[in-house]
Amino acid sequence: MMTLQEVFWVHKPKYITRATVRQLDHQLSPNKMFVVTLLAVIPAIINAHPFDELHQYVDDHVEDYVEALRQWVAVESDSSDVTKRPDLHRMMDMTAEKLKGMGAEVEMVDIGTQELPDGTTLPLPKVVTAQIGNDSNKHTVCIYGHVDVQPAKKEDGWATDPYNLTDIDGNLYGRGASDNKAPVLAWIHAVEAYQALNLDLPVNVKFIIEGMEETGSNGLDSMIVAKRDTFFSDVDYIIISDCGWLSRRPALTYGTRGNCYFFAEVEGPKQDLHSGVYGGTVIEPMTDLIGILDSLISPSGKILVPGIREAVAPFSDEEWKMYQDIEFDVDTYKSKIGIDQLMYNNKVDLLAHRWRHPTVSIHGIEGAFSASGSKTVIPAKVIGKFSIRQVPDMDPAMVKKQVTDYLHSVFTKRKSPNKLTVTMIIGAKPWLADTKHPLYEAGIAAVKRVFQVEPDLIREGGTIPIARTFQDVTKKNIIMLPIGGFDDGLHSQNEKMSRYNYIEGTKLFISYLHEVAEIK
Ligand SMILES: NCC(=O)N[C@@H](Cc1c[nH]cn1)C(=O)O
Ligand SMILES: [Zn+2]
Ligand SMILES: [Zn+2]
Secondary structure: OOOHHHHHOOOOHHHHHHHHHHHHHHHHHOOHHHHHHHHHHHHHHHHHOOOHHHHHHHHHHHHHHHHHHHHHHHOOOEOOOOHHHHHHHHHHHHHHHHHHHHHOOEEEEOOOOEEEOOEEEEEEEEEEEEEEEOOOOOOOEEEEEEEOEOOOHHHOOOOOOOOOEEOOOEEEEOOOHHHHHHHHHHHHHHHHHHHHOOOOOOOOEEEEEEEEEHHOOOHHHHHHHHOOOOOOOOEEEEEEOOOOOOOOEEEEEEEEEEEEEHHHEOOOOOOOOHHHHHHOOOOOHHHHHHHHHHHHOOOOEEEEOOOHHHHHOOHHHHHHHHHHOOOOOOHHHHHHHOOOOOOOOHHHHHHHHHOOOOEEEEEEEEEOOHHHOOOOOOOEEEEEEEEEOOOOOHHHHHHHHHHHHHHHHHHHHOOOOOOOEEEEEEOOOEEOOOOOOOOHHHHHHHHHHHHHHHHHHEOOOOOOOOHHHHHHHHOOEEEOOOOOOOOOOOOOOOEEEEEEHHHHHHHHHHHHHHHHHOOO
């Protein structure tokens, strides 16, 4: 008859924790009914949930995790505002310290400088890389995330101070809470839980955390190319948790759109003019700009730039069927964003236009009068900012040419004396994964264990600029494993992360590390 310790090793130790066996062994060995009891407990041990201890550890540390998020959200790490660059550097330092605190081998990688529109340069935030574990018998995963945020001001319409994490009804409100500070922390806490319980990490874990994602991941592409044969040489899989679920059902994400972001500058008189004194005599830059912006897209959403729609990969029957099976309620979607009428009324069309068709969005006009009140100015120079989300098989280089040529041709027809300059400042490609890859099977298993449901397989309308670079340069397989809620309000007022998603998401990551270790 085997001892219980021997049973432990024979029956796949990965399914049961060492501590559980030690405890049972201690309790049972003096018992004369040892054999009978042993036979009775074997099925229970083998079927025991392997992560109870880890999950309990997470549940016991919820307030610590919320406090960690509070400290990170308090840093205004807005990568688009150069005046906030010291905060962004501080955020990267805090990230590095947190990883060092758990014994990781941390490096802060200098990725150079950023050139500003006025020709001056500014240091980019360093990229934090870290490594925990170096066992050649284990798989190595690399977790990517970002700790920069979109701009936010209370006066934009936030109900609370965006940089003071505020807990209301189980939701943690703050800029960057969901995008992407809580998910990065959740990964760190998942690894910490294994360490705290003295459990062997199932895989080696690397981190790559950047501070410029929200402005297009400046400088990161070249760092990845430079580190392809060093940092990435032993990486097997890349995991990204910078997206959200589509509904209350957990999801795995297998595609993102890319983004081409344009500045269209129209320059006229040498200074702003009084519209009463000069109006009617000068051809106004703003009128020109509005005219060319209006030529980009029809009221029903048809992109008017020649060649763009023709490049889009056809929507297959298989995709149509997949979309049909996804949990998504059109009315909930409408009510969440506060509108009665959408461009499309049915689920499949809506999802398709959200994920796998390009779209034009007009974001703002620099130099335009935008304050409250009624200034009667003719702005001398205005810069229209718009972007076109990219899908397979669009190519940013081609889109740049198509848009630039088209806007110039529209502008020429206006016979304006003003000067138009079109610049593409971001050209991020879309990313698409193979959902048949074992990384996705592992994701399904981990979701089932933590949430007791099958995840939806979804795409993301937003962009993670570096995803495609990871794929093209490192040739590694990537999975996106979101924990953000469908209603987190990314980039918007009142962004939040629910306690539920943050905490259960941490458990999901714990399970996922285990599932990845099982990939043959
Ligand atoms: N959470 C991902 C995200 O919000 N990404 C940004 C990145 C971007 C794209 N173009 C400029 N920034 C997004 O807007 O999708
Ligand atoms: Zn993000
Ligand atoms: Zn974002």
